[in-house]
Amino acid sequence: RETHRNILVETRGRVGIITLNRPKALNALDEATLREVVSASAALDADPGIGAIVLTGSEKAFAAGADIKEMAGRGAPEMYLADWFAGWEAFTRVRTPVIGAVAGYALGGGCELAMMCDILLAADTARFGQPEINLGVIPGMGGSQRLARAVGKAKAMDMVLTGRMIDAEEAERIGLVSRVVPAADLLEEALGVAETVAAKSLPSVLAAKEAVNAAFETTLAQGVQFERRLFHALFATEDQKEGMAAFAEKREPRFTHR
Ligand code: CO8
Numbered sequence: 001r002e003t004h005r006n007i008l009v010e011t012r013g014r015v016g017i018i019t020l021n022r023p024k025a026l027n028a029l030d031e032a033t034l035r036e037v038v039s040a041s042a043a044l045d046a047d048p049g050i051g052a053i054v055l056t057g058s059e060k061a062f063a064a065g066a067d068i069k070e071m072a073g074r075g076a077p078e079m080y081l082a083d084w085f086a087g088w089e090a091f092t093r094v095r096t097p098v099i100g101a102v103a104g105y106a107l108g109g110g111c112e113l114a115m116m117c118d119i120l121l122a123a124d125t126a127r128f129g130q131p132e133i134n135l136g137v138i139p140g141m142g143g144s145q146r147l148a149r150a151v152g153k154a155k156a157m158d159m160v161l162t163g164r165m166i167d168a169e170e171a172e173r174i175g176l177v178s179r180v181v182p183a184a185d186l187l188e189e190a191l192g193v194a195e196t197v198a199a200k201s202l203p204s205v206l207a208a209k210e211a212v213n214a215a216f217e218t219t220l221a222q223g224v225q226f227e228r229r230l231f232h233a234l235f236a237t238e239d240q241k242e243g244m245a246a247f248a249e250k251r252e253p254r255f256t257h258r
Helices: 031-046 076-081 086-092 109-115 131-135 143-162 168-173 183-198 202-214 220-236 238-248
Strands: 007-012 015-020 052-056 061-063 098-102 105-107 119-123 127-129 179-181
Touching: 007 031, 015 031, 015 183, 031 052, 031 086, 052 183, 061 098, 061 109, 086 109, 098 109, 098 183, 105 109, 109 127, 109 143, 119 168, 119 183, 131 143, 168 179, 179 183, 202 220, 202 238, 220 238
Parallel strands: 015 052, 052 098, 061 105, 098 119, 105 127, 119 179
Antiparallel strands: 007 015
16 A cells, blocks of 8 residues: 555455544644545545445544645635645545544534545544634635535534534534544444444445435435435345345345445
8 A cells, every 4th residue: 555644544354444643733634634535545445345434533633624834825816726625525526435533623624524424423522613714714625515414504604603613412412423432432433333334235335325425416306216226226236135035034144245
């Protein structure tokens, strides 16, 4: 595997783990980190031996935002011509499910990156926020859109306009995260979720992620039809035959595609 400066990449069985590792800046997401996360996640996505990816940070910070020092001196033409932050869209095109595991700060771009994950686990130490308003700007990596879709207008406006941080308990209550776990167990819990997903039949896992994501991009009628077409298509897999046979025979399925 290629070597990285700001992240660590490892695999455990069918699970790939990407750890943001830029402790001196609380994992602030600079351009180098963006390139590394995008390339590492694409490589894991292309590996048929990988069925789920865990994205995590440190005990103190998942990521404290985009790198403010890197952006501070730039002008509008430069930001526009570079299409600053557009590179992160590649991360949302990863087809393999991504389990985000957040401890400590997930602020600004860090919160936005967390929201790009498919299942989000928070340690009880996690703090989420969109503090860009305090810097004279607004979220720039999808925060205003993904937060509004995830938690609705009331909480999204509250967080984006005031910049206030919410704790893990509030994040779970409003539906921003899937589960809250004790900080000491975060990685093991995330690996457990990843292993559970990675043990399913991969075609059904990829289809399931595509189907849920379609809910955010289309009308209900089109989304339901899209789901039904994917459902029909899965009857072409041997894993559908095996899964349903195993149910009838009261045994565990032995999927081919995993
Ligand atoms: N960018 C660059 N460096 C950072 C960032 C960041 N986002 N966050 C922390 N660091 C650095 C600090 O500068 C410090 O470096 P140094 O030791 O060289 O001074 C080091 O990390 C440790 O940080 P602190 O000493 O501040 O640690 P504390 O424990 O005292 O505080 C906080 C932790 C509360 C997380 C604090 O670091 C903080 O408020 N960070 C910034 C949070 C923030 O505003 N994030 C949003 C950034 S903007 C964004 O993500 C969206 C992009 C939209 C466009 C924005 C245009 C500006």
